[in-house]
Amino acid sequence: MTTEYAVDQRAPRPAEDFPGARALIDGVSEAAALNDPDAITEAVKNRLCRLISSPEFQLPASFLEAEEDHYARRLVYRAPDDRFSIVAMTWGVGQGTPLHDHSGLWCVEGVCHGRIRIEQYSHRESRGDQDRFRLEEVVTSEVGGAGCLIPPHDHHRILNDREDDVAVTLHIYGGEMNCCNVFLPRSGDWYQRERRSLSYD
Secondary structure (H helix, E strand, O other), X not given: OEOOOOOOOOOOOOOOOOOOHHHHHHHHHHHHOOOOHHHHHHHHHHHHHHHHOOOOOOOOHHHHOOOOOOOXXXXXXXXXXXXXXXXXXXXXXXXXXXXXXXXXXXXXXXXEEOEEEEEXXXXXXXXXXXXXXXXXXXXXXXXXXXXXXXXXXXXXXXXXXXOOOOEEEEEEEOOOOOEEEEEEEOOOOEEEEEEEEOOOO
16 A cells, blocks of 8 residues: 655646636635635535536546556645645555644545545644544545545545545645645554655646
8 A cells, every 4th residue: 555645846737727627716715715614614515516526527637647656646726825725636546645634724625536435533642743543433435525624633544445446536725735744653543743745746
């Protein structure tokens, strides 16, 4: 299973010109003006679920192409005022993330192709650079499914557990997520915290 983040350092080119992209961007822009994270994420989730289940929404063919050694992060749109960003992630068979947070940003994640497994954790305590977590819920999400993550309840793992297909998800963040904390298993329910930079493919 591949669990490393993308480390490609090329300058990202937003991929916002595809069917349904403008409707998504306009809907998120409207929701982001609500100023309350709960209201924003609920509005974004509702818009995203409707859109990605519609035949009017068609991802670029390149989004279905997985990278061999890491899941791909592809910038779709970054708001000029940095209020939000939209990132498409492509998960090859067996690819996933370590347990991680969202660096203080709200997020809505939706499945556009395939299926993903989400493991949701609760943070129990910290000791220096180590943290204790408890697995709270495991969810399988398919096309049209979406979920909201609002700090401090944003610790989770994502995995493409299918053996025969890539998965593609859209992630809408309350800003640009260019770094986060990852938590690597140590002993029992304790994890080692590491800060990681994120980039785009």
